[in-house]
Amino acid sequence: MQRRKFLSFTLGAVALAVVPASVRAENFRVTKPTVWTAHTVDDAIVAMFGSSETIKDGVKVKTQDVASNGGAIPIEFSTKIPAKTVALFQDANPEAAVCAYSVGKNDITDYSVKIKMAKSGTVTVVVEGLDGKLYSGSKSLEVALGGCEG
Amino acid sequence: MKVKAKLKNGVISVKAMAKHEMSTYNQAEKKTGNRENANFITHITATLKSSGETVLDMSTSQFLSKNPIFKFKFKGAEKGDVVLMNWIDRKGGTGKGKGKIKGK
Numbered sequence: 001m002q003r004r005k006f007l008s009f010t011l012g013a014v015a016l017a018v019v020p021a022s023v024r025a026e027n028f029r030v031t032k033p034t035v036w037t038a039h040t041v042d043d044a045i046v047a048m049f050g051s052s053e054t055i056k057d058g059v060k061v062k063t064q065d066v067a068s069n070g071g072a073i074p075i076e077f078s079t080k081i082p083a084k085t086v087a088l089f090q091d092a093n094p095e096a097a098v099c100a101y102s103v104g105k106n107d108i109t110d111y112s113v114k115i116k117m118a119k120s121g122t123v124t125v126v127v128e129g130l131d132g133k134l135y136s137g138s139k140s141l142e143v144a145l146g147g148c149e150g
Numbered sequence: 151m152k153v154k155a156k157l158k159n160g161v162i163s164v165k166a167m168a169k170h171e172m173s174t175y176n177q178a179e180k181k182t183g184n185r186e187n188a189n190f191i192t193h194i195t196a197t198l199k200s201s202g203e204t205v206l207d208m209s210t211s212q213f214l215s216k217n218p219i220f221k222f223k224f225k226g227a228e229k230g231d232v233v234l235m236n237w238i239d240r241k242g243g244t245g246k247g248k249g250k251i252k253g254k
Contacts, residue, residue: 026207026209027192027193027209028209029192029193029209036211071215071216072215072216072219073215074219090213093174093213094174094175094176095211095212095213097211097213098210098211098213098214099208099209099210099211099214100208100209100210101206101207101208101209101222102207102208102209103207104203104204104205104207104224106203106205106224106225106226106227107205107206107222107223107224108161108222108223108224108225110222110223111220111221111222111223112220112221112222113214113218113219113220113221114214114215114218114219114220115213115214115215116172116174116212116213116214116215116216117213
């Protein structure tokens, strides 16, 4: 019995130790809750990365110049910089954060997502490189019809 | 949710759509009088069926569009593998979808 107990205990411990290594998911809503309540882009970037000083280079952001429907604006963003984290912000809504990606080793940092914007504004993408530096890119656009109803 | 995955030149492009209202705090207040009724997807993941490796890990806010469509890319998977996707919303609801990787 002793041996059996020992075996099941060690097997359990090994299984527990293995799982977190394969699941690298970082849920930023849990680990960084203040990001999602920040009202300005700068505050949100500081909450996310600890600093809002970014190198304004190396991040491509593509979207329409004029969005006819603020309820679904396609935003495309990509970078060639080896990245650890990529986050998207905008300054048209009550809160600034839109989404944040935790980048894995096989992920290609080329994303597209549809977002809502209440009025015209600027979208900013911040990339935290594996070198620890912050890079950003932004794009201003006009929104003809707001998608958030205030 | 709908998931489409396509392999080309070693890169898998995935297009996915989650069916979700994605209501913001302000919309919830307007409709129901209570900001706390807002409900939106907070976290989306994609993993490979073969290896269990995570290929997308996205924390999201209320500002994704209604029924959000999003695209992402990754490498290191074969044709025939399956991309499994899961989401969880603010109220604890979940959704899932899968897409087989197609290609030449």
